[in-house]
Amino acid sequence: MDLHVLAGDPADPNLGARVTVSVGVEGLAGFCVPFVRVTAGKSRRILVGEVRTDGAQIDVLVRAAWSEHGGWHQEPWHGDGIAELLRHPAHAVGDGSPRAGVIAKAIAEGSRNAIAELRGLRYEMEQRVADLLAQRENTVLLRPVMAQLVELSMAFSRARDHARDTIREVRDPGVVRHCEAMDVELGDEVTRLQSLLTSVSTFAVAQEGEAQQRFNMVAAAAAAGLGLPAVILSLYGADDYLPFTWESAWRALVPIIAAVTVAAGVILNRMPGRTGAKHYLTALGLITGLIGVLLLAGFLAPG
Numbered sequence: 001m002d003l004h005v006l007a008g009d010p011a012d013p014n015l016g017a018r019v020t021v022s023v024g025v026e027g028l029a030g031f032c033v034p035f036v037r038v039t040a041g042k043s044r045r046i047l048v049g050e051v052r053t054d055g056a057q058i059d060v061l062v063r064a065a066w067s068e069h070g071g072w073h074q075e076p077w078h079g080d081g082i083a084e085l086l087r088h089p090a091h092a093v094g095d096g097s098p099r100a101g102v103i104a105k106a107i108a109e110g111s112r113n114a115i116a117e118l119r120g121l122r123y124e125m126e127q128r129v130a131d132l133l134a135q136r137e138n139t140v141l142l143r144p145v146m147a148q149l150v151e152l153s154m155a156f157s158r159a160r161d162h163a164r165d166t167i168r169e170v171r172d173p174g175v176v177r178h179c180e181a182m183d184v185e186l187g188d189e190v191t192r193l194q195s196l197l198t199s200v201s202t203f204a205v206a207q208e209g210e211a212q213q214r215f216n217m218v219a220a221a222a223a224a225g226l227g228l229p230a231v232i233l234s235l236y237g238a239d240d241y242l243p244f245t246w247e248s249a250w251r252a253l254v255p256i257i258a259a260v261t262v263a264a265g266v267i268l269n270r271m272p273g274r275t276g277a278k279h280y281l282t283a284l285g286l287i288t289g290l291i292g293v294l295l296l297a298g299f300l301a302p303g
Helices: 099-134 142-169 173-236 246-270 277-300
Strands: 002-005 017-023 031-039 045-053 057-067
Touching: 017 099, 031 057, 031 099, 031 142, 031 173, 045 099, 045 142, 057 142, 099 142, 099 173, 142 173, 246 277
Parallel strands: 017 057
Antiparallel strands: 002 017, 031 045, 045 057
């Protein structure tokens, strides 16, 4: 496709150049610079790859693309919106300067500018982790957050690798300067993401321990719910009440209900983490189910 790139919006005749742009084609000889962009829209994308240009043509080769739809993950990118991605930053491409060098420098500068958007994505993930730790959102799950942290770390690392490759191969001072800045900034971002992932992993271990503790306490509540009624029945017997009638059922079940309710209340108050209405409703449902089974068994007991 024939595009007027690096021209701003609206196009300034004193800026940019009209070149032929191809996506996903290799083989063009010329400057190779990193291509890192974060696309806007309903579902953002991270594009990481490289660009080669000889001044008359630009070949955009995206090595990997990540989509935000359904959580950050890799998916193919077919070159949609390439014109807008190559529009900024606008540079003057005059007849007295090498077109290839100016275009390569502008694209490298655009990749460096994209680091600020990548940093913003890292801030968003830190906020999600904070919501997870504080339990401010019940919809934030641990495993998807960890997976997205790994995906973002991969994207940042690949972008840094392309910047390092350019530093080794290209001698243009302007391009090298931008790539060196990308190397430093992306290295810091990768370190922060890895640190965040380590923190989330530590929290996952603690969460598993808390889940085990919760299970043990629920098992204790179940044991109390089954054991205390058995003790009461063994001490006082149930022959006088069986089979149940509507007049005798409440006298047999009242001490059982009281014992199980007290046991459930103690367990809920000592359970790790915050105890909300959902936990109390669950306990009430379990108690109701247990009493319902005992009531049914009492009515069906042989005379």
